[in-house]
Amino acid sequence: MMNYKKILLAAAATLAFGSSAFAAEKLRIGTEGAYPPFNLIDASGQVVGFDVEIAQALCAKMKAECTVVTSDWDGIIPALNAKKFDFLAASMSITEERKQAVDFTDPYYTNKLQFIAPKSSDFKTDEASLKGKVIGAQRATIAGTWLEDNLGKVVDIKLYDTQENAYLDLSSGRLDGVLADTFVNWEWLKSDAGKDFEFKGDPVFDNDKIAIAVRKGDPLRERLNEALKEIVADGTYKKINDKYFPFSIY
Known part of the structure; x- marks a missing residue:
């Protein structure tokens, strides 16, 4: 007599194997969560921003389920290399x-560095005018490195753990100016806190390539590059760009 119990168990095992075989890949996106409008934590506690939406769009193209x-x-x-x-x-x-x-992917946008300072100040960006000024930047960034390399003997450099803390000291008058990414400065200048400040001078560096980082030798890099090409080609990138900026940053 046919053993229906064994048949049912075998069928269940086949279904379970089939569903696991087609389960979506799970990936984790790492970000800072303190760099608006690129990455920040909103009022509901969700991590949002341009970086996050681009990363999620790449995940969709790779058919991966991603968490932040x-x-x-x-x-x-170090957190990336520790597999966090x-x-x-x-x-x-x-x-x-x-x-x-x-390892880095292809760039997904191009950044510039630019000074901001109080509108009321006679802040000029030539070396002679900057002598003795107190200038802030976020630690371990291109802006901080540029200040140290180019104006380390001219200005008093103050480095901060977050960009927001640099802005807080600028607002309180403890800094004469801040050097940061143009697009991050642009976002802050639109806020109530930034209404009395403005860009000063032209960008001091305008070819800063921004990319996604993966662990050395990780084949995920090439998959991300292919996904990036796809979201640029099909208009997904532009849709995200236009949500945050009235100009292209690609």
Whole structure:
């Protein structure tokens, strides 16, 4: 006599195997969560922003289920290499030093560095005018490095753990100016806190390539690159860009 119980068990096992075989890949996106409008934590506690939406669009193209993990900026590359997350989308500049620790995808936008200062100030960006000024920047960023390399003997540099803390000291008068990413400054200048401040001078650096970081040798890099090409080609990138900026940052 046919053993229906065994048949049912075998069928259940087949279904279970089939469903697991087609289960979506699960990946974790790493970001800072303190760098608006690129990555921030909103009032509901969700991590949102341009970086996050781009990363989620890439996940959709790769048919992966992605969750977001936040990390302090200073330790964000060690966290990636410690496998706290699978790839890093946090407005990170490609630098030779960082390339020793991680691999980068193709750039997903191009950044500029620009000073901001009080509207009421006679803040000029030539070296002679900057002499003795107190200038803030976020620690371990291109802006901080640029200040140290180019004006380290001219200005008093104050480095901060977050960009927001640099803005707080600028607002309170403890800084003469801040050097940061143009688009991050642009966002802050639109806020109530930034209404009495403005850009000063032209960008001091305008070819800062921003990319996603993965662990060295990780084949995920090429998959992310293919997904990036797809979201640019099908208009997904532009839709996200236009949500945050009235100009292209690609």
